[in-house]
Structures are given as C-alpha cells and as structure tokens.
C-alpha cells in the first residue's frame with residue numbers, strides 16, 4: 001500500500017467514507033425522488049445533453065459520458081449520503097455528479113493522469129457538501145478490498161469496450177471532419193492491465209471476474225448500472241451488451257432494466273454507411289444502460 005492510498009483508509013483498512021443515507025426518506029424508498037420526478041424516469045429511452053462543465057476534449061479523455069446521465073442514474077438508485085462506486089472512472093464524471101447530488105463516491109482508474117484530472121474537477125466545486133468524492137489510481141481487479149461488505153448502494157460505470165477502440169481510425173466521418181482523429185489509435189493506454197486491449201471473449205471473462213468480486217460490496221438490492229455500446233467490426237455486430245448481460249447473470253447479478261441512451265442529439269456530421277446494400281444502425285447514435293441488482297439472498 002503506497003503512502004497516498006493510505007491517506008484514504010480508516011484503521012481497519014477500508015476507505016474512510018460515509019455510506020448511510022442522510023435524508024429523511026422512508027426506509028423502503030430506493031431514492032429521494034418525488035412522484036413527479038419518478039414518472040419522468042419511467043421512460044426507457046433517455047435523452048441527455050452535455051453541459052458546460054462536461055469534458056468533451058478527446059485529448060483530455062477519449063470517452064466521457066455526460067454529467068447529466070450520471071446524475072440521472074445516481075438520483076434513481078441512491079439516497080443522499082449513500083455510496084457510489086465507479087471502477088472505471090476515467091475523467092471523473094461520476095464523481096462530479098455525486099458531488100452535485102451530495103452522494104459519497106469513489107472512482108478508480110488505471111491511469112494516474114485521469115486520476116489527477118478527476119481530482120482537479122472535484123476539487124473546484126461544492127465546498128458546502130457533507131459528502132466526499134475520492135479518486136484512486138488502481139486496477140479495478142483490486143478494488144473490492146477497499147470497501148466494507150454491503151456498503152455501496154450503486155456501482156455505476158462505463159468500462160472500456162474490448163479491443164475495438166484499439167485500432168487506427170479510418171472512417172469517413174473522421175476523414176471529412178479533418179479533426180485530427182484520423183489514424184489515431186483512440187485508446188486509453190497500451191497498459192497490459194487495460195481491459196480495452198482484450199478480445200471480446202477475454203474481455204467478457206475479465207469483466208465477469210471484476211464484477212463478481214464487487215457483488216458482496218453492494219447492499220442487497222443495490223444496483224449496478226453498466227453503460228456500453230455495441231460495435232461493428234468487419235461487418236459483424238459485436239454485441240458487447242449481450243456478453244455482459246450473460247456474464248453478469250452467471251456471476252450472481254440479476255438484470256432489472258435495459259435503458260437506451262439516445263445520443264442522436266449529440267452526434268453531428270455522420271457520414272453515410274452501408275447505402276444502398278447494407279443496413280447498419282450507427283453505434284454512436286445510442287448506447288445501452290444495463291441495470292442489474294444484487295439479489296436479496298446472496299452471501300457477503
């Protein structure tokens with residue numbers, strides 16, 4: 001354990017952070033939402049937008065989700081004061097949303113530069129909140145030991161997407177945009193621990209291993225929401241969402257909902273694909289939010 005990590009730990013070696021609700025909601029409620037807000041969340045297709053404090057510069061991080069999306073997931077599945085874990089936190093969007101909503105949150109990423117970016121983002125706002133947001137550089141494979149059993153109300157994350165980002169960008173829209181992305185390998189790293197460099201089969205197994213270790217950290221009926229797209233590779237659809245659903249079911253999670261994140265309002269300048277012989281829905285126009293929970297009767 002290095003010096004820096006030790007500063008986040010309590011005397012028992014767990015991260016020193018709150019996880020009990022600080023609101024006055026009834027014990028059976030799963031969140032602090034009023035009926036009027038709840039109704040809006042019932043729709044299974046979500047449209048969200050990026051806002052000023054989102055990071056959209058691909059040089060800072062190549063694949064961020066909007067703070068508004070993270071806020072929506074966190075407010076659905078947690079109460080004020082409860083704990084959110086993001087095992088692949090990237091630029092720290094989950095931590096920013098948790099700070100906005102007064103939730104405790106811990107995010108992990110392999111890359112020290114992303115952890116520095118997270119700390120910069122959460123260090124600049126909301127000094128009045130009672131909750132903490134912490135970013136730690138570590139491999140997602142190591143993180144379950146940082147938490148007491150049944151302490152987290154939500155795991156919310158967007159993991160790397162198999163080795164499909166790990167190739168040179170050649171597609172037409174990038175050529176037309178002339179935006180510096182052509183021929184770039186848009187990947188987080190070539191670190192051998194990076195899940196983004198694995199084949200879909202190996203990736204699925206390793207995602208399963210990681211989430212299996214995290215299951216006991218969730219409270220019973222605590223949710224785990226995973227954001228992934230599918231991909232096209234040499235004219236075959238790579239169904240990442242199906243691989244993850246099947247694998248997590250094997251590892252003890254129960255699938256509750258599949259939500260479509262409609263991204264059509266944030267993609268612009270799409271080139272034409274497939275016409276006139278091959279119909280392909282553009283992966284960038286929507287992604288999946290796979291909502292699982294820890295069933296009530298699993299052991300810690």
Ligand SMILES: C[S@@+](CC[C@H](N)C(=O)[O-])C[C@H]1O[C@@H](n2cnc3c(N)ncnc32)[C@H](O)[C@@H]1O
Nearest residue numbers: 064065088090091093109110139140188194195
């Ligand atoms: C899709 S990005 C997450 C982006 C994040 N949602 C945001 O809004 O900034 C996935 C992240 O997983 C990280 N990563 C890859 N392999 C990892 C591992 N084994 N342990 C922890 N983080 C890992 C990458 O460095 C990358 O930042």
